[in-house]
Amino acid sequence: MVTGTALSTAIRVENLSVSYGPQRGDAGQRVLSGASFSVPKGRILGIVGTAGSGKTALGRVLSGRGLVSHEGETPWISGGQAEVAGIDLRRPSRDDLRRLTLDIGYLSQTSGDELRNDLTIAENIADPILSRDRDFDQRALGRAAAMLIDAVDLELGMLNRFPFELSRGQRQRVAFAKALIVEPAVFIVDEPAQGVDIIARPALFSLLERLNRARDLTMIVISHDLATIERLTSEVLVVDRGVVLAQGDIDEVLRDPDDEYLRRLRDAREFARAPLPGLVDRETIAAAERVVGGLFADEDLEAEAVDAAEQDRQRLIEDRPEFARFHHEVTEASTDATTKDAKE
Known part of the structure; x- marks a missing residue:
């Protein structure tokens, strides 16, 4: 796992519950309950x-x-505590x-779909800084935007274009650059490869890994x-149906x-690592073959019955090897009888 040098806690979550809807008592729809975990500074946690x-x-x-924008349906903390980068998200101060x-x-x-179409790519990337300080050094900001657009594997010429001129995957990479322009202490990424061309993904993962190592980015x-997740860390938090099932080293x-x-999840991991034939059982392969043969092909009930009987015989031989010779003799006798009938 990628680690940083400092061990102070960057993220601390205790018995956290998250809800959507009206922020009054239990009126909202709870989507997460009782989550507790922490992330030391400079570490990476995967949530799957x-x-x-x-x-x-x-x-x-x-x-x-959700504290600074209430557009659309925003999840909110309906129970427990959460502190990120020293900020109490349950009771934040003005600072x-x-x-x-x-x-x-x-x-x-x-995020890529939320870029402003009235701003150029360069202006979109710089917006998190310019919206706070209009007097920020324009030359330094332009240089930073160029460095980021290059790091996310986009051409520098795109800086003068507009979001509506780019593909969805390219816009998502621009949003990636925009999120990093302020050099945050903590970076939360939801589906980093979402919509991004497979050729461009290594650049994004490499950038995250280097920022983590060089700048202790949590x-x-x-x-x-x-x-x-495994491309960046071995530490994982597994969530299912609104509860944390497990946390720790993936293995x-x-x-x-x-x-x-x-x-x-374990089976899916093995599937991703192993050849297909070794992981898919005979029945599933047969089902796939039927699909390949055509979803709306005419039924051949007699042929299906013969295939089913043959599959039963094969399973019997695998479970009881001593029947292999008997099966061979029966098959030969059946073949001889068929040949004799044909001659007569």
Whole structure:
């Protein structure tokens, strides 16, 4: 796992619950309950879970974006405590609110779609700084924007273009650069590879890894894909149906899981690492072959019955090898009988 030099805690979460909807008592819809974990400064924590597990709501709450923007449905803390980069997200002070979006960087799955179309790419990247300080050194800011656009593997000529002229994946990389322009102490990334061309992904992961090592950048990487998380860290928090199932080293979490989702996660990890034939059983392969043969092909019930009988015989031989010779003799006798009938 990538580690930093300091061991102070950058993120501390205790018995955290997250809800959507009206912020009054239990009127909201709770999507996460009882989450507790911490992330030391300079470390990377991966959060993995299925769609609807609560991981995206958790990331947005920890970014503090709900405290400074109430556009759309915003998740909020309905129980417990959360402190990120020294900011109490449950009871932020006025000073906390001023420095929140400077100290905590956040990239959502839709950040690229939220760029301002009336600003150039360079202006979009610089906006987090210029919106606070219009007198900021323009030359230094332009140089920083160029460095970032290059680091996310986009051409420098794109700085003078507008978001609507770029593909969705390119816009997401611009949003990546925009989130990093303020050099945050904590960076929360929700699906870092979302919509990004596979050729460009190594540049993004390399940038994150280098920032973590060189600047002790603390990160939370959220994804439904364990392989994405494993490219950056071995520390994982597993969330399913609104609760934390496990936390720790990925190998240890998946060594001998009792939970069904953890077992599926382990199997998916093995699937990603191993050749297909070794992981897919005969019945599933047969099902795939039927699909390949055409979803709306005419049924051949007789042929299907013969295939099913043959599969039963093959399973019997695998389970009881002593029947192999008998099966061979029966097959030869059947072949001889068929040949004799044909001659007669």
